[in-house]
Amino acid sequence: MGDQLLQEIAARLRKIESECIRIFRVSGDEFVAIAYGTDHKSAEQIAQHILSLIRQPVYIGQHELHITSSIGVALYPQHGDNPETLMRLADASMYIAKEEGRNTYAMYTESLQSKLSEQIWIEHQLHKALDLNQLTLHYQPIVEGITSEILGIEALLRWNHPERGLISPTQFIPIAEQSGLIIPIGQWVLREACRQNKKWQDEGFQKVRIAVNLSARQFYSESLTEEIRTILEETELTPQYLELKITEGFMIKDPDYVNTVINGIRAMGVTVSIDDFGTGYSSLSQLRNFSVNVVKIDRSFVQNIGTDRNNISIVRAIIELAHGMNLKVVAEGIETETERKLLQQHNCDEMQGYFFAKPMDSDRFAQLWRQRMINSTIIESRVKIRN
Known part of the structure; x- marks a missing residue:
């Protein structure tokens, strides 16, 4: 389906080609339009036309897909006098458009320079962050909805900069992806999460899976499986206690390679889950083509399920169909008792969110875990006494 989708988008883009406009595909889902003899106004009109073409639904078989796009624009000679500079500024402007919510374009202007300077600063500082131990992991429990028993853990990356303090992942992860730094950072996250989980197991905590996000660059790296195997051997963590999270977007580019x-x-014994399900291109029926273990419902569908009939219908459908395919379901972003109860009523397997606990450092997480174990023991003892 991914190839068909890209072919359809390419066909639409070819409609605007002329003697003055040429379209090129430069990578998986990235295209470049070169327009000769254009000014600021005509460049904006071309960008708006492209957005309108891509915004229209795509029909592949019985599936209706809605695609979002982001466009960055740079002009010659106002913004640069060589292809390398123009590509760099257009690419940077595209990331600004993504930050503004997608389905939009951003023209490079001097007002964007401060944002670009910030990106350059973050990229420069990220190079140092790994070597200077500025990166750390926080941990959030994945729990059983009724008892809050910890059934799993998600490892979340944090950057504690010596001058700026905690820098949000939403600020630095896209830049790490763009620059390629996400590869060594992702390797560090995976190794540290496995090391910490094994440490907790050695300290007597219950053996549970630890979930780690895989970036697109990591996933498409030819050495990924070997890196995972090496890290598991180095940390001595049994593979069944590692879960790797991928997003729906991975599925469309090259389904055969993804599978x-x-x-x-999975052949190593590692669990694979689809994160933020429902926000991308795939459907539950497509999951049959991918041998994943777990579906994670995006928080946007969990919010307001007590009052939003559409959300509760979507959540119910995901849970029922996923269970029909022997997939475990985890709901993310639970913040209220109402959300917890409704998910419980619809047989959601596991839950995660601020209602149960916020992400925290390893020491605080261990304290929380010990307290949960004590509470569980007390409840179990009371049940035995009553029996």
Whole structure:
């Protein structure tokens, strides 16, 4: 389906080609339009036309897909006098458009320079962050909805900068992806999460899975499975206690390759989950083509399920169909008792969110875990006494 989708988008973009406009595909889902003899106004009109073409639904078989796009624009000679500079500024402007919510474009202007300078500063500082131990992991429990028993853990990356303090992942992860720094950072996250989980197991805590996000660059790295195997051997963590999270977007680019990688990961005994399900291109029926273990419902569907009939219908459908395919379901972003109860009523397997606990450092997480274990023991003892 991914190839068909890209072919359809390419066909639409070819409609605007002329003697003055040429379209090129530069990577998986990235295209470049070169327009000759254009000024600021005509460049904006071309960008708006492209957005309108891509915004229209795509029909592949019985599936109706809605695609979002982001466009960055740079002009010659106002913004640069060589292809390298123009590509760099257009690319940076595209990331600004993404930050503004997608389905929009951003023209490079002097007012964007401060944002670009900030990106350059973050990229420069990220190079130092790994070597200077500025990166750390916080941990959030994944729990059983009724008892709050910890059934899993998600590892979340944090950056504690010596001058700025905590820098939000939403600020630095996209830049790490763009620059390629996400590869060494992702390797560090995976190794540290496995090391910490094994440490907790050695300290007597219950053996549970630890979930780690895989970036797109990591996933498409040819050495991924070997890196996972090496890290598991180095940390001595049994593979069944590692879960790797991928997003729906991975599925559309090269489904056959994606499935090969997933099968290779699962062959080691590692769990694979689809994160933020419902926000991307795939449907539950497509999951049959991918040998994943877990579906994670995006928080946007969990919010307001007590009052939003559409959300509760979507959540119910995901849970029922996923269970029909023997997939475990985890709901993310639970913040209220109402949300917890409704998810429980619809047989959601596991839950995660601020209602149960916020992400925290390893020491505080261990304290929380010990307290949960004590409470569980007290409840179990009371049940035995009553029996």
